[in-house]
Amino acid sequence: MNGVSNMYQFRDPIHGFISVSDGELKIINSAPFQRLRNIRQLATTYLVYHGAEHTRFGHSLGVMHLTSRVFDSIAAKNPLLFSKNEEENQKLITWYRQILRLIGLTHDLGHAPFSHASEELFVDGKKHEDYTKQIIFETEIAGYIREIGNEYKKQLGQEYDITPELLWMIYNGDKNTLDKEFVMPDFLFLHGLMDGELDCDKMDYLLRDSHYCGVSYGKYDLERFISTLTVYTDTNNKCMQLAIERGGIQALEEFVLARYFMFIQVYYHKTRRFLDKSLVNALKQILPNGKYPEDVHEYLRWDDNRVLYSLSSSDAPEAKSFCQREIMTCVYESKAHAEKSDQALANVIFTSVKNVYKDGILFDSADKAAHKLMPTLLPPDDDSGNGIMILDEKTNDVVNIMEESVVLTSLFKPISIKRIYAARSIKDQVIKCINDIKESPHN
Numbered sequence: 212m213n214g215v216s217n218m219y220q221f222r223d224p225i226h227g228f229i230s231v232s233d234g235e236l237k238i239i240n241s242a243p244f245q246r247l248r249n250i251r252q253l254a255t256t257y258l259v260y261h262g263a264e265h266t267r268f269g270h271s272l273g274v275m276h277l278t279s280r281v282f283d284s285i286a287a288k289n290p291l292l293f294s295k296n297e298e299e300n301q302k303l304i305t306w307y308r309q310i311l312r313l314i315g316l317t318h319d320l321g322h323a324p325f326s327h328a329s330e331e332l333f334v335d336g337k338k339h340e341d342y343t344k345q346i347i348f349e350t351e352i353a354g355y356i357r358e359i360g361n362e363y364k365k366q367l368g369q370e371y372d373i374t375p376e377l378l379w380m381i382y383n384g385d386k387n388t389l390d391k392e393f394v395m396p397d398f399l400f401l402h403g404l405m406d407g408e409l410d411c412d413k414m415d416y417l418l419r420d421s422h423y424c425g426v427s428y429g430k431y432d433l434e435r436f437i438s439t440l441t442v443y444t445d446t447n448n449k450c451m452q453l454a455i456e457r458g459g460i461q462a463l464e465e466f467v468l469a470r471y472f473m474f475i476q477v478y479y480h481k482t483r484r485f486l487d488k489s490l491v492n493a494l495k496q497i498l499p500n501g502k503y504p505e506d507v508h509e510y511l512r513w514d515d516n517r518v519l520y521s522l523s524s525s526d527a528p529e530a531k532s533f534c535q536r537e538i539m540t541c542v543y544e545s546k547a548h549a550e551k552s553d554q555a556l557a558n559v560i561f562t563s564v565k566n567v568y569k570d571g572i573l574f575d576s577a578d579k580a581a582h583k584l585m586p587t588l589l590p591p592d593d594d595s596g597n598g599i600m601i602l603d604e605k606t607n608d609v610v611n612i613m614e615e616s617v618v619l620t621s622l623f624k625p626i627s628i629k630r631i632y633a634a635r636s637i638k639d640q641v642i643k644c645i646n647d648i649k650e651s652p653h654n
Contacts, residue, residue: 221272225418229276234359235316239272241355242511243320243346247271249514253420254328255486256477258536260424267319267326273415275315277437278404281411282308284437285453292442293397306363306371307401313356313373314382314405318412320346323503324518328487329494334505340383345507347375382406396451400442403453408582408599409440409463417469420477428472436462443600443609454600455612463599464618471581474626479577481541485632488575489533494518496527539573539632542642549627557629560648564631564641571634572641580625 219236221229231239238244247268256263286292286304293303321342323329330339347353353375360373381398382405404411414433421429439459444451455463477483495501497518504510522530543560545553561574599612613620633641 223269223273223276225269225273225415225422226276229272231272231275232359234355234362235275235312237355237358238313238316238352241351243350243352244268244271244317246511246514247319247322249516250322251325251515252416253424253478254325254483255490256424256480256483258486259480259482260426260477262423262425263420265419265423267322270415270419271316271319273419274318274405274411275312277411277414278311278315279308281404281414281437281440282311285440285442289442302367302371303397306367306373307397309359309363310373310378310381311401311404313359314378314401315411317347317352317356317378318343318382318405320352324513324515325487325490329491329503331491332494332498332502334502337505342507342510344379344383346511347378349507350511396444400451400453407453408467409453409455413466413470417466417473420473421469424477426473426477428476429469431465431469432462435459436466439463441602443602452600454602454609457601457603457615460601460612460615463612464616467582467619467622471622471626474579474581475547479579479626479628481544481630482538484575484577484630485539485541485573486533486536488573489529489537493522493525493527493529493533496529497521497525539571540635540638541630542633542638543629543631543645545627545629547626547628548624549629554627554629556649557631560645561631563648564633564644567644568633568637568641571637573632575630575632577628577630578625581622582619 218233219231221231223229245268248266250267251257251263252265252267252270253263286308291297291300293307294300319339321339321344323333323339323342327339333339333341347356356373356375356378363371363373381401403409406412414436417429417431418433421427436459439456439462441454441456442451443454503513519534522534525531543557545557549557557574561572565572600609601612601615602609631641631645
């Protein structure tokens with residue numbers, strides 16, 4: 212029993228054929244999952260890179276598929292990884308593989324229309340993960356997950372159940388909720404495959420976003436990367452984490468650089484950033500109380516199609532502005548890694564310009580770290596996710612990636628781009644004002 216027999220297949224432009232089991236297909240065919248067909252992966256990016264019409268639906272299938280590939284590769288090169296008892300080890304491999312596939316399949320169910328762009332409109336600081344939890348706990352998907360769990364109990368034993376609570380426990384990665392101590396290292400390892408510097412989520416969205424945007428920035432050697440991923444277990448068997456073989460260092464560097472370039476060139480594109488803000492301002496006018504519904508069933512009724520229809524039917528100036536793609540001009544942009552002095556200058560310029568031009572001025576700050584790896588060396592048994600272990604296949608020596616990679620060390624400084632936008636009717640005056648401020652002896 213491997214969870215994916217020769218059942219239904221999806222033809223994917225990134226990974227080829229993706230096979231799913233009957234139980235997984237029930238989840239995919241459910242209304243909450245089908246909603247992802249109408250949630251664009253990259254928010255308003257399609258208004259800049261016109262090919263970026265892809266959705267969370269395909270991405271979710273891709274992540275599920277990659278969890279299998281990565282897990283299978285690691286398990287094959289690490290015999291008796293989870294138990295010294297061969298029969299028990301095989302049962303755990305079968306069980307964990309299905310758990311990972313279900314986490315990968317359901318991890319994005321809670322995304323708002325236009326994905327991350329409109330998350331600030333959640334009630335009381337809620338996050339899309341909170342809605343994901345509600346969806347896998349409170350909709351028909353909960354029943355489908357339990358059906359799969361029942362099959363695994365029949366095949367493997369009562370202790371091999373799969374429930375929404377178990378999936379969330381592992382995906383959420385809260386050590387305090389991992390109450391089954393005998394699988395604590397295992398669960399933390401599974402969590403790393405879905406949420407960490409080497410996770411399958413990033414593996415899929417970089418290639419998928421790059422493909423649909425028609426750019427090369429997000430491409431990396433997926434085959435080499437997967438083939439060199441492995442697992443590191445400390446001498447006390449209390450820490451099990453995703454690691455990479457020495458031969459995969461360059462593949463890892465390429466992977467991190469791909470993410471870096473995608474943020475610089477696509478995700479933080481100046482026009483896309485403006486359009487995201489324009490969308491949020493428009494949504495505030497059409498959503499009840501300017502927020503998405505807190506009730507998960509009402510929330511699921513909102514997708515990109517409903518948003519666009521509502522905006523096109525609205526008389527609100529903000530809605531018309533977005534629908535007509537009215538774009539302000541970026542009149543000031545800092546360097547990609549703004550220092551404190553650059554940030555201070557941007558704030559001074561914005562404040563000064565805003566005092567002169569009350570309307571038609573917008574400030575944006577785009578901030579993101581290329582990776583979360585620490586520049587200082589971490590001990591091999593650290594399980595914070597801020598270190599990646601490099602394993603030497605010949606000597607079995609282990610070192611932290613930051614001891615080996617000059618490339619990743621150089622990327623420790625986070626991206627920080629400050630931009631000022633002006634309405635086209637006043638852009639020339641604003642640019643002159645900015646130049647006067649920059650030439651002032653006080654700056």
